[in-house]
Amino acid sequence: MEDFKERIQRLKREKDAFIIAHYYQRREIQEVADFIGDSLELSRKCTEIPNRIIVFCGVYFMAEIAKILAPEKKVLIPYRNAGCLLADMAIPEEIEKAKKKHPDAKIIAYVNTYAEVKAASDIICTSANAGEVIRKVDADKVIFLPDKNLGAYHKRSVNKEVILWNGYCPVHNRITWDSIERVKKRHPDALVIVHPECPPDVTERADFVGSTSQLVNFVEKSPHKKFIVGTEEGTLFKMQKVAPNKEFLLPDPVPLCDQMKMITPSRLITCLEEEIYEVQVPQDVAERAKRAIEAMLSLK
Numbered sequence: 001m002e003d004f005k006e007r008i009q010r011l012k013r014e015k016d017a018f019i020i021a022h023y024y025q026r027r028e029i030q031e032v033a034d035f036i037g038d039s040l041e042l043s044r045k046c047t048e049i050p051n052r053i054i055v056f057c058g059v060y061f062m063a064e065i066a067k068i069l070a071p072e073k074k075v076l077i078p079y080r081n082a083g084c085l086l087a088d089m090a091i092p093e094e095i096e097k098a099k100k101k102h103p104d105a106k107i108i109a110y111v112n113t114y115a116e117v118k119a120a121s122d123i124i125c126t127s128a129n130a131g132e133v134i135r136k137v138d139a140d141k142v143i144f145l146p147d148k149n150l151g152a153y154h155k156r157s158v159n160k161e162v163i164l165w166n167g168y169c170p171v172h173n174r175i176t177w178d179s180i181e182r183v184k185k186r187h188p189d190a191l192v193i194v195h196p197e198c199p200p201d202v203t204e205r206a207d208f209v210g211s212t213s214q215l216v217n218f219v220e221k222s223p224h225k226k227f228i229v230g231t232e233e234g235t236l237f238k239m240q241k242v243a244p245n246k247e248f249l250l251p252d253p254v255p256l257c258d259q260m261k262m263i264t265p266s267r268l269i270t271c272l273e274e275e276i277y278e279v280q281v282p283q284d285v286a287e288r289a290k291r292a293i294e295a296m297l298s299l300k
């Protein structure tokens with residue numbers, strides 16, 4: 001009798017499929033993925049996959065990017081309702097209004113947006129390069145959407161007018177300093193490292209702030225042995241791999257993205273067997289969104 005891993009390996013061969021997974025995925029999913037990364041790394045990877053099918057284990061907006069960058073591929077997501085509550089906080093109609101109000105501003109859309117929002121923007125960014133994009137974009141005034149915490153974090157260090165949107169990630173926004181301190185009291189020697197989607201009083205007090213991949217790189221290289229990790233709990237899987245002799249703790253309560261966890265082993269099997277759910281992006285939206293994505297990928 002085949003176990004889950006063997007079944008996935010066989011299906012991948014039979015279907016000529018490549019599985020990519022975000023760091024916030026369940027451990028069982030990360031274990032069978034061909035490539036794991038944060039949203040920037042996953043976007044880059046999508047352009048170089050030779051297989052017929054890309055199975056995207058992440059949330060819907062990420063799978064849309066794969067389809068936009070590799071339109072000739074069949075892009076599947078194991079559960080089509082795996083959305084992102086932050087991405088829901090910006091819609092194109094509101095962006096058009098903001099553009100009219102601030103005609104001299106460039107629109108920077110965080111990667112956590114749907115394709116039609118990217119299509120209405122000048123450039124996109126991820127948590128790994130948001131500061132760089134704000135600094136390098138050709139405008140003195142920018143509208144940064146939808147994450148107000150990420151925008152506020154970079155606004156402090158750039159010499160530009162940054163207009164913030166009123167959006168936030170409910171998972172990271174719930175990481176308060178209290179939720180970290182409850183753990184820190186028992187582990188005063190632990191270093192506090194957090195994602196920039198956390199609220200300003202957390203990013204201001206943390207020892208290190210970085211995107212998911214920057215947090216992983218940090219724990220690998222740091223001489224410290226113990227960390228309180230202020231981001232989604234799935235990230236610990238990779239941290240434990242790159243730094244097996246170090247200790248990783250999570251805030252209390254544990255930050256967990258229910259949307260990411262909607263991708264389950266049984267849904268992944270059904271996805272490969274039945275080739276569902278196929279991700280489609282209307283061509284005109286895809287073309288405009290691609291311009292904004294490529295503006296980021298080609299930023300020097």
Ligand code: 13P
Pocket residue numbers: 037038039040112126127128169172197211212213
């Ligand atoms: P990264 O850009 O760090 O992968 O973050 C994506 C995300 O969904 C954060 O909540």
Ligand code: SF4
Pocket residue numbers: 059083084085086087112169170171172232257258259260
């Ligand atoms: Fe969206 Fe937040 Fe989940 Fe990331 S952690 S996918 S921003 S809801």
